Amino acid sequence: MTTSLLTTAEIAAGPPAEPVAVVEDLRVALDAPGADSVLVHGVSLEVAPGETVGLVGESGSGKTLTAMGIAGLLPRGVRIAGGRVLLSGVDLSQVPSRRRARAAAARAGVVFQNPTASLNPRLTIATQLHEALPRNLRTRRERSARAAELLERVGIGEIGKTLAAFPHELSGGLNQRVVIAMALARDPALLIADEPTTALDVSVQAQVLDLLDDLKSEHGLGVLLVSHDIGVIADRSDRVHVMSAGRIVESGATAEVLRSPRHAYTRGLLAATPALLRRATPVSGNSGPTRGAPVLLRAQYLHRSFPITTPGRLRRGRHIALDGVSLEVRAGAAVGIVGESGSGKTTLARQIVGLDRPDSGTIEYDGQPLDALDRTQTRSWRRAVQYVFQDPFGALDPRVSVGRSIAEPLELNGVDLRGESVPSRVRALLEEVELPPVYADRLPHELSGGQLQRVVIARALANDPALIVADEPVSALDLAVQARILRLLERLRRERGLTLLLISHDLAVVRFLCDELVVMRRGRVVEHGPAQQLYEAPQHPYTQALLAAVPGKSIADVAIAG
Missing domain, CATH: 3.40.50.300 (P-loop containing nucleotide triphosphate hydrolases)
Structure with missing residues (x-):
């Protein structure tokens, strides 16, 4: 015994x-x-x-x-x-x-x-x-x-x-x-x-x-x-x-x-964990800022504020969303804008795509101030700059089929189909975002969140854009689905030569896709530089705090040890 x-x-x-x-x-x-x-x-x-x-x-x-x-x-x-x-x-x-x-x-x-x-x-x-x-x-x-x-x-x-x-x-x-x-x-x-x-x-x-x-x-x-x-x-x-x-x-x-x-x-x-995703998947386009490329987008000294309204509709001053923000994005670059809620990152994105106007400051696209574009130039700019929203369920009309949602910008914006029919281009776009062409006949509620986000990306690509602004495109998705969408965006950027502006509160997600990093806090840019440099040696205490709070560090430690 x-x-x-x-x-x-x-x-x-x-x-x-x-x-x-x-x-x-x-x-x-x-x-x-x-x-x-x-x-x-x-x-x-x-x-x-x-x-x-x-x-x-x-x-x-x-x-x-x-x-x-x-x-x-x-x-x-x-x-x-x-x-x-x-x-x-x-x-x-x-x-x-x-x-x-x-x-x-x-x-x-x-x-x-x-x-x-x-x-x-x-x-x-x-x-x-x-x-x-x-x-x-x-x-x-x-x-x-x-x-x-x-x-x-x-x-x-x-x-x-x-x-x-x-x-x-x-x-x-x-x-x-x-x-x-x-x-x-x-x-x-x-x-x-x-x-x-x-x-x-x-x-x-x-x-x-x-x-x-x-x-x-x-x-x-x-x-x-x-x-x-x-x-x-x-x-x-x-x-x-x-x-x-x-x-x-x-x-x-x-x-x-x-x-x-x-x-x-x-x-x-x-x-699929962002802490390991970058190390497990080589990203060919993420080797550093595109230093020799021309500046595609330039924002200078942007200011934007909104009235603060109480439940009784009484106004109590103004909330400053952007406080003198300046930014340059070079053609072919992937730039990440990170910060907590209220930092101003989404307000900045809305200025860039024309969904809102700054109180002061200027935005130039391809050397042209946006407020000086004529009607033809404005139409061309609206095709060239596309927005991918955070919530794919809210970005699509629930009563309209997936195919009709993708076809709409093709028909409204005068995109050159190069001899293709609209249905044929829709099928090609679905295949490009790795969805079966038969999904064109489905309604949004028949698709998962990850599939819907692919549809939103396909709709943005229909205009043959030069710049994609993606606002928290994976924050509502499970990690495995996040990983698939991130890999899709990276592949599309490489194959199409896209410029990408990625808005996120998740530094691990931004690290996978971006060569440059802009850190925002309370309406201001507090740090800006090559992504690798900011991750390895952040200078601002706020950037240091954001990096310290990223979950999954123990995964990397265990994986390296194993």
Whole structure:
């Protein structure tokens, strides 16, 4: 018989703590009968106190349904079809169905993806926090004291001002801190964070994830971190479960899974991570600025401000979006403009493509000031400069087929078809963006987000442009889809000789495509230069902070070590 000997440290630590969550063979299904109704197939996992467990996969992998099944918050028409969920030792399957959600809420708090959607825009923060508190706090004084304590716990300084505010009066980061405070209102043992930073800028994302780490360390919370971003999971989780098609396909210590992934799906997620994408895929056009090429676009001393309007339509001064911005883009270059929300990058892009006009300053295209172009020159410029929007769903008319959307600029702008028919050119454009020509007859709702973004790119290419301005073109997409769109843009740039202006808050995305980098903050350019130089030796503290906040650095470290 073999005797197991404990170390002195193990004896001092005592027996291991009981898990705060145990999930055994969880199955989630639609209420409709049939084999196809099962959405989550036999998921098992545990979360210990003071531990972060990652649940990672693309959209549709089943990770959010798993998390909501644990929290007792499955949407209407979806049910737990089998298995067990134990929270703090309580088997929820043994709790009467009418009390199950309340029993889960007492033991597991949930932080959702979009803080704006999680909060009621018509109620103050104080009212919403009070509603989240347990019923044993009966007096208003008790509830107010507890609300203030929760805000302090999540690092909000101006507590009185925050409690009196409505959600629209707070930033996205502050709203997410409020949502975390609400999730902690009943002192849960488990915190389920479902894509808690997807809607946030990279630096705010780092702050929120730091907060979750602090809460875990200080209060012994178990954290189930759900994300499509394997970079976030790599940096923040102790163990990871990889989900695909409703099943866990790989599990283990995070560092070990990343170092030696066994499943092809995990390897695909890693290959699509921006932190590794540049190193894994040689980019022939990304070898440095095109120094000898002529200047295609020049912006000088651009100023733009907007009135600040309160909900009562009272004006309170002006918001300065651009404060003396100057920029040069040479033909054939790929220039990235990065910065947080409110930095002015999208306002600058709208000036360049003519969707808005500056209050002062000048923009020249191919040596001609835009405000001096005649009608013929303006029409030519509108064909030459094309915009790719962030949201492909909003960029296309839902009532019009994909083919008609691509054909419209061909017919309106007098593009030279060189003997081709419009339908033939549409088919060629779809093939160029790697979509089957039969998609021309489909409506937008019949395509995925990544497919729709390809359609938007094809529509922009229909005009045979010289300059593409892409505003956050992959921020709404899963990492694997992001990687495919980025590779597509790089190939199109190389084959067509395009000039690219890429707007993004994600420095890893910009690094893959761009040879030059422009960093904006509060309406000003704070740093500008070759991308490689700015990544390796950033001079401005703001650039340094942005780079420090990029998730996925541990992926690169593990991959290099492996």
